[in-house]
Amino acid sequence: MRLPPIPPQDLTGDQRRLYETLQAGIAKQFGGFQTARADGALLGPFNPWLHEPEIGQAVWDLTEAVSKRGxxxxxxxxxxxxxxxxxxxxxxxxxxxxxxxxxxxxxxxxxxxxxxxxxxxxxxxxxxxxxxxxxxxxxxxxxxxxxxxxxxxxxxxxxxxxxxxxxxxxxxxxxxxxxxxxxxxxxxxxxxx
The missing domain is CATH 1.20.1290.10 (AhpD-like)
Structure with missing residues (x-):
């Protein structure tokens, strides 16, 4: 693992906004697998996205757009x-x-x-x-x-x-x-x- 998961208390303002967006979307779309550590730090692709919130937000927006197609x-x-x-x-x-x-x-x-x-x-x-x-x-x-x-x-x-x-x-x-x-x-x- 090259990017350590970021505990919620260590998030910057931009990271915090994306974190909250991701948490809401994860709760709505993804279940059955672990997406966060016990301390709330996000895992999987969500962690690299938090490290670069501008990119992470853009990828999440694409994820939501593709998911809504149906x-x-x-x-x-x-x-x-x-x-x-x-x-x-x-x-x-x-x-x-x-x-x-x-x-x-x-x-x-x-x-x-x-x-x-x-x-x-x-x-x-x-x-x-x-x-x-x-x-x-x-x-x-x-x-x-x-x-x-x-x-x-x-x-x-x-x-x-x-x-x-x-x-x-x-x-x-x-x-x-x-x-x-x-x-x-x-x-x-x-x-x-």
């Missing part, structure tokens, strides 16, 4: 996020979104196969379209037209736009996590009381 099903969103986390081998991202994917109804073996970097054989047609699109986007290059068309057929033009932005957002989150060597919560030590 064209993709919950399962499809999680497939795309897990494909991206697996591509970048981002430990915290996989830790968090495995939990979210299970909560959203994806079966454990399907999640495990995606996290292993493989394509499950039991994907629904919608999940398969998203898996293939996210895999192609993460590999680089132009998204092939037949893959693009399958996502449009499944979710409409708004859905393919949401998917492309979602994959780009989570690629950035994964790069942030990997660049700052952000571990899963179990690998972080809470400060002594």
């Amino acid at each position: 064209a993709l099903t919950d399962a499809a969103r999680q497939v795309a996020i897990l494909v991206t986390g697996s591509r970048f081998k981002a430990a915290y991202e996989l830790y968090a979104h495995v939990q979210v994917a299970l909560e959203k109804g994806l079966k454990e073996d399907k999640v495990a196969t995606i996290v292993a970097g493989q394509r499950p054989s039991d994907l629904t047609a919608e999940e398969a379209a998203v898996f293939d699109a996210a895999s192609n986007l993460n590999a680089g290059g132009v998204l092939p037209r037949p893959v693009y068309d399958r996502v449009v057929a499944a979710f409409g033009a708004g859905g393919v736009s949401e998917l492309i932005h979602l994959v780009g957002l989570y690629a950035m989150v994964c790069i942030t996590l990997n660049g700052f060597d952000v571990p899963v919560p179990e690998q972080q030590v809470d400060p002594a009381p």
Whole structure:
């Protein structure tokens, strides 16, 4: 871990404003995984964002904008996020979104196969379209037209736009996590009381 989590009492004014925004958004959008230490210091990508609040606020605004779209099903969103986390081998991202994917109804073996970097054989047609699109986007290059068309057929033009932005957002989150060597919560030590 290259950036120490910031205890709430040590936050600057800009950091405090972002911290409060993040806490409210986390409570609304993310459950089932640890996002803070016992002392309230944020973990995961939230900590690097607090270290650079101007960047952090911009990334959070993008996160909220992409999250509000709603064209993709919950399962499809999680497939795309897990494909991206697996591509970048981002430990915290996989830790968090495995939990979210299970909560959203994806079966454990399907999640495990995606996290292993493989394509499950039991994907629904919608999940398969998203898996293939996210895999192609993460590999680089132009998204092939037949893959693009399958996502449009499944979710409409708004859905393919949401998917492309979602994959780009989570690629950035994964790069942030990997660049700052952000571990899963179990690998972080809470400060002594």
